[in-house]
Amino acid sequence: MLSQHVSKNAAAYCHGELSSEESKQFAEHIMSCATCRAEFEEIKLGIKLAEQLPEIQAPNHIWTNIESRLKQDHAVTRSSPRFSRPTYAAIAAVLLLSISMAVFWLYRDHTALNGQPFWQVVNLTGSPTIGSSGIGTNGRLAVGQWLETDGNSRAQIAVGSIGHVDIDPNTRVRLLETQPTEHRLELAEGKLSARIWAPPRLFFVDTPSAVAADLGCAYTLEVDKTGASLLRVTSGWVELQLKDRESMVPAGAACETRPGIGPGTPYFEDCAGEFKSALEKVDFESDAQTRSQSLTLMLQQSRPRDTLTLWHLLARVDGDDRVRVFERIASFVPPPQGVTREGILQLDREMLDRWRLVLESSWSNHTLLPKEVGKAYWQVKNGVDQRMKNPATK
Amino acid sequence: MAEQLIEGGVIEACQRGDREAFRVLFETYKDKVFSIAVYSSGGDRSIAEDVTQQIFLKLFTAIQQFRGEAEFTTWLYRLVVNACLDERRKRRRLLSWGDVLPMSGPINKKPQEKSYARMEVAEAVRVAIEELKPKFRIPILLKYIEGLSYEEIAKAMGCSKGTVASRLNRGHGQLAKRLSHLRNHEVLND
Numbered sequence: 118m119l120s121q122h123v124s125k126n127a128a129a130y131c132h133g134e135l136s137s138e139e140s141k142q143f144a145e146h147i148m149s150c151a152t153c154r155a156e157f158e159e160i161k162l163g164i165k166l167a168e169q170l171p172e173i174q175a176p177n178h179i180w181t182n183i184e185s186r187l188k189q190d191h192a193v194t195r196s197s198p199r200f201s202r203p204t205y206a207a208i209a210a211v212l213l214l215s216i217s218m219a220v221f222w223l224y225r226d227h228t229a230l231n232g233q234p235f236w237q238v239v240n241l242t243g244s245p246t247i248g249s250s251g252i253g254t255n256g257r258l259a260v261g262q263w264l265e266t267d268g269n270s271r272a273q274i275a276v277g278s279i280g281h282v283d284i285d286p287n288t289r290v291r292l293l294e295t296q297p298t299e300h301r302l303e304l305a306e307g308k309l310s311a312r313i314w315a316p317p318r319l320f321f322v323d324t325p326s327a328v329a330a331d332l333g334c335a336y337t338l339e340v341d342k343t344g345a346s347l348l349r350v351t352s353g354w355v356e357l358q359l360k361d362r363e364s365m366v367p368a369g370a371a372c373e374t375r376p377g378i379g380p381g382t383p384y385f386e387d388c389a390g391e392f393k394s395a396l397e398k399v400d401f402e403s404d405a406q407t408r409s410q411s412l413t414l415m416l417q418q419s420r421p422r423d424t425l426t427l428w429h430l431l432a433r434v435d436g437d438d439r440v441r442v443f444e445r446i447a448s449f450v451p452p453p454q455g456v457t458r459e460g461i462l463q464l465d466r467e468m469l470d471r472w473r474l475v476l477e478s479s480w481s482n483h484t485l486l487p488k489e490v491g492k493a494y495w496q497v498k499n500g501v502d503q504r505m506k507n508p509a510t511k
Numbered sequence: 512m513a514e515q516l517i518e519g520g521v522i523e524a525c526q527r528g529d530r531e532a533f534r535v536l537f538e539t540y541k542d543k544v545f546s547i548a549v550y551s552s553g554g555d556r557s558i559a560e561d562v563t564q565q566i567f568l569k570l571f572t573a574i575q576q577f578r579g580e581a582e583f584t585t586w587l588y589r590l591v592v593n594a595c596l597d598e599r600r601k602r603r604r605l606l607s608w609g610d611v612l613p614m615s616g617p618i619n620k621k622p623q624e625k626s627y628a629r630m631e632v633a634e635a636v637r638v639a640i641e642e643l644k645p646k647f648r649i650p651i652l653l654k655y656i657e658g659l660s661y662e663e664i665a666k667a668m669g670c671s672k673g674t675v676a677s678r679l680n681r682g683h684g685q686l687a688k689r690l691s692h693l694r695n696h697e698v699l700n701d
Contacts, residue, residue, distance in 0.1 A: 128679040162687040170550070174545075176556075187571065
């Protein structure tokens with residue numbers, strides 16, 4: 118009897134990334150499994166092709182541009198006396214005070230820091246704790262430590278120099294990492310509100326059912342006792358991910374996640390209640406009939422703005438359901454030239470994206486949302502990947 | 512594993528603001544960074560130049576924060592990944608599909624006929640790579656242009672090693688499907 122198929126390890130095997138035991142099992146399996154052997158040959162071809170990619174020589178003027186930019190920045194700094202003498206004195210005083218306070222706190226609470234990087238925490242109300250100690254008016258959250266708030270407490274965390282996170286009552290968060298390349302919190306339970314002004318993908322929040330990756334934004338994220346979460350984006354974009362399942366959520370929209378499943382489909386929060394309830398079933402129910410009936414309700418309740426959700430669903434439903442979704446979207450906004458019904462039903466990536474670009478104008482028309490935010494690139498990768506393995510027939 | 516391309520003292524000198532040391536850093540990594548930027552931007556060299564410039568400017572302003580070369584390389588590749596993804600998002604509206612500028616030839620210097628054949632295959636691969644989704648394209652570029660291990664790619668992309676293995680497997684599979692007609696090409700069977 119054949120052991121479990123191993124074709125998913127083919128690239129790792131070729132690249133020497135498997136352990137000795139795994140490599141041995143792989144080699145033994147493909148000797149006796151024609152399916153895996155055929156896929157292995159495909160991967161080998163793919164590797165030979167990728168090896169043909171040449172390195173491309175960068176043009177010399179890139180350094181010239183960089184150098185002149187650095188000189189400009191340096192010249193601006195030197196030639197712009199922005200502050201008056203009294204202001205310099207004030208800054209110096211603040212710095213001296215800050216250094217003194219830093220030294221004081223360092224020696225006062227050395228065991229909490231223990232040489233680890235940390236984030237500053239401000240007590241907004243009540244008695245937040247770090248570890249088992251109350252933080253008073255200020256605290257420091259070191260890597261590995263938990264910050265907890267009770268029913269009467271709130272706190273604010275400074276995320277390095279790239280933003281801040283407000284912690285609501287009854288919340289537990291832990292600092293997992295703080296480096297120039299990555300700042301990561303764990304939200305075990307409760308609610309936080311983040312405001313990040315860094316380049317995308319520097320700030321992450323791990324929850325039991327997805328990882329939220331900031332793409333330059335403001336949002337709230339809430340985790341309940343079951344590990345399910347609700348993300349609400351107020352500015353910019355947030356990506357939710359669990360393994361290969363991803364959703365990109367724009368401002369004005371929300372997205373739910375479930376443990377073991379990951380992120381659902383984004384929806385605008387001003388949608389009809391029945392639409393939202395039905396979406397929950399489509400996203401997280403396993404029974405096909407329930408999902409299909411819920412989809413019927415969604416289509417009945419949908420508005421032009423809800424094409425945000427419907428567009429995502431194209432890749433998350435199949436067969437007749439996909440046809441119905443297509444027809445509903447088309448009734449609001451016909452596919453543009455070059456985008457065909459057949460192409461969309463086959464989940465042609467280019468056609469999906471072209472139609473999305475046209476649909477975005479109805480997604481950007483939100484009172485809280487600057488129009489340019491709606492133009493950001495995003496897609497629902499998990500649905501497209503899975504459905505492309507089994508494209509629907511017409 | 513990524514090759515140790517620079518001596519340890521170069522990072523420290525950069526951290527002290529030594530412009531010449533930064534020039535050494537730039538010269539060491541510029542072709543790799545530029546290559547990934549070109550392949551990520553559909554062959555558009557002007558975009559790739561902008562992206563490369565941004566990456567090194569960011570690197571110069573933040574290099575004081577690093578404690579050793581291992582962190583530096585992880586951060587550099589993370590910068591490259593994010594910069595390429597962000598540029599693609601920004602220009603997705605402006606750059607219509609198929610709007611790809613022709614690339615200049617690769618660096619390899621081979622006898623003329625062989626060189627042409629290699630360029631032919633390389634161009635076909637480049638186009639096929641461009642058609643991959645970013646999550647499949649970027650690990651392939653990091654593997655073959657930067658020479659990173661799966662663990663290093665995982666750190667650069669902010670995902671697990673298992674995810675990297677899965678994406679590389681699928682990316683290679685898609686490449687093979689799109690370019691199956693090159694299976695018996697002389698260049699691949701040297």
